[in-house]
Amino acid sequence: MTTVVWYKRDLRTRDHGPLSAAAELGEPVIPLYVVEPGYWQLPDTSARQWHFIEDSLADLRRQLRRIGSDLLVMHGSVNDALGRLAAAYPIKRVFCHQETGGQWTFERDNNVIGWCQERSIEFREWQQFGVVRRLQDRDLWDQAWSAVMRAKPPAVPERLIMPADLARLGTVITTPPTQQAGPCPDRQAGGSQRGEKLLASFLERRCVGYQYNISSPVSAVRACSRLSPHLAYGTVSLREVYQSAKATGQHSNSLPRKKRSLTSFRSRLHWHCHFIQKLEDEPELEFRAMHRELEGLKSGPGDSERLQRWQEGQTGWPLVDACMRALHLTGWINFRMRAMLMAVASYQLWLHWRNPALHLARQFTDFEPGIHYPQAQMQSGLTGINALRIYNPVLQSQKLDPEGEFIRRWIPELQGVPVDLVHTPWLMTPAQKERYGGNTYISPVCDHEHAARAARKAIGEFRKQHVSARETDRVLHRHGSRKGPVQRRPATPSRESPPDSQLSLFD
Incomplete structure (x- = not known):
């Protein structure tokens, strides 16, 4: 009998429960990855994501060959791929990790489960990290997460039994047609x-x-671990990252500053799973507001010209534009800047959250749906339990890029503009523009301070008229962070958010 180990967002051999369990059976194992064209036509997927996966598949193949096996790569639907395998081999089991993705992958997984049930093939899923499927009580989540992080990882199999003549069914990795996000020459490469x-x-x-240097786009490039795409596609194990960071921080030779930095880093791993758990518990967050009564805050997508200028890094606010241009060419930007990009789109530009969220998803090499959609909504003021964070793009620029180093790198139109003017080039006189340059840089799309005040007022009035204590309490009970039983709270916006140094995408 043969076991299929179906790879999804877990492209490694270390700390891989399904692979380890399949090897222990002592029967042939088929490690399978399916390139699914339907997935790559979704509006939140892009070529840069695929190319990271492509790198990772090549690396996974090398890992599997070291233990006597290989990676079978097939194209099409997973059900069709399994059907071809079942016609050639006596498939008895399909083992895989759980995946918290969007609606498309959720339905795909259900279809695979149904296919297996119809053929009396055992289908078994493993928990990959601290996200709990069918969580009954959010009050117990933190304890469950800690138990997973402390558990000993399964060992890499010493040897796999590979079915005969497996290569004839497919080993060539070809690029599927994807939603394009532009060239990404400086993206991170994949692989364990x-x-x-x-x-x-x-x-x-x-x-x-770490905790001091991750907010500035200048220092974050090196200060952040840069493991986010590797965690998103499972080329490294989050549990092993956590355990390695803890062991390093507790080592007798570690300096106190290093210990504090790694404690902060481990807290980000906790928040990584905390946010994915939100989408696991409520998959509808991919499409609608977490606080359902806030869905009606904006009736449409908003001004298409403003959306386009934001997407192209042409808002006229230097730090915003520099971040978008950097993201376009590298596939990565640090969390504080991600939050600012989303907040500016939602508040100053007054765009419905969905289109900006999809654009950023395509730009991120490290796109993780369970983090991205809840975070996009939180930065747009749609949770009902978090304080509004309306970023001032000028103050952020002056604080996080005080010398204009990041701005000048990504906005060549402003390379000659001095520090005291580079954050607000629209205030330059004609004579200053003639002297320093900046004539070709676009004027701001609007007055950001006036737009921020208008947004805050509109949201406040909407909440007074349409937000109920009952719905706010539902969101808090289902998604709020806590280590003990949740306390009932009023419908007014709470301060559930921890400091910015902790509350983040994992970056």
Whole structure:
């Protein structure tokens, strides 16, 4: 009998429950990855994501060959791929990790389960990290997460039995047609080997000062672990990252500053799973507001010209535009800047959250649906339990890029503009523009301070008229963070958010 180990967002051999369990059976194992054209036509997927996966598949193949096996890569639907396998081999089991994705992958997984049930094939899923499927009580989540993080990872199999003549069914990895997000020449490369090297360099030296250096786009490039795409596609194990960070921080030779930095880093791993749990518990968050009564805050997508200028890095606010241009060419930007981009789109530009969220998803090499959609909504003021965070793009620029280093790197129109003017180039006189340049940089799309005040007022009035205590309490009970039983709260906006240094996408 043969077991199929179906790979999804878990492209590694280390800490891989399904692979380890399949090997222990002592029967042939088929490691399978299916390139699904339907998935790559979704509006939140892009070529940069695929190319990271492509790198990772090549690396996974090398890992599997070291233990006597290989990776079977097939194209089409998973059900069709399994059907072809079942026609050639006596398939008895399908093992895989749970995936918290969007509606498309949820329905795909259900179809695979149904296919297996119809043929009396055992289908079994493993929990990959601290997200709990069918969680009954959010009050117990933190305890469950800690138990997973402390558990000993399963060992890499010493040897796999590979069915005969497997290669004839497909090994060639070809690029599916994808939603395009533009060229990404500086994107991170995929694969477990690269992820493990990043982790080693971070734990050895880059982590020092982590909690202080991750907010600025200048320092974050090195201060952040840069493991986010590797965690998103499972080329490294979040549990092993957590355990390695904890062991390094507790080592007798670690300096106090390093210990504090790694404690902060581990808290981000906790929040990584905290946000994915939100989408796991309520998959509808991909499409509608977390606080259902806030769905009616904006009736349409908003001004298409404003959306386009935001997407192209042409808002006229230097830090906003520099971040978008950097993201377009690298596939990555640090969390504080991600939050600012989403908040500016939602408040100053008054765009419905969905189109900006989809655009950013396509730009992110490290797109993780369970983090992205709840975060996009939180930065848009749609949770009902978080304080509004309306970022002032000028103050953020002056604070996080005080010398204009990041701005000048990504906005060549402003390379000659001095520090005291680079954050507000629209205030330059004609004579200053003639002297320093900046004539070709676009004027702001609107007065950001006036737009922020108008947004705050509109949201406040909407909440007074349409937001109920009952719905706010539902959101808090289902998604609020806590380590003990949740306390009932009024419908007024709460301060559920921890400090910005903790509340984040994992970056």
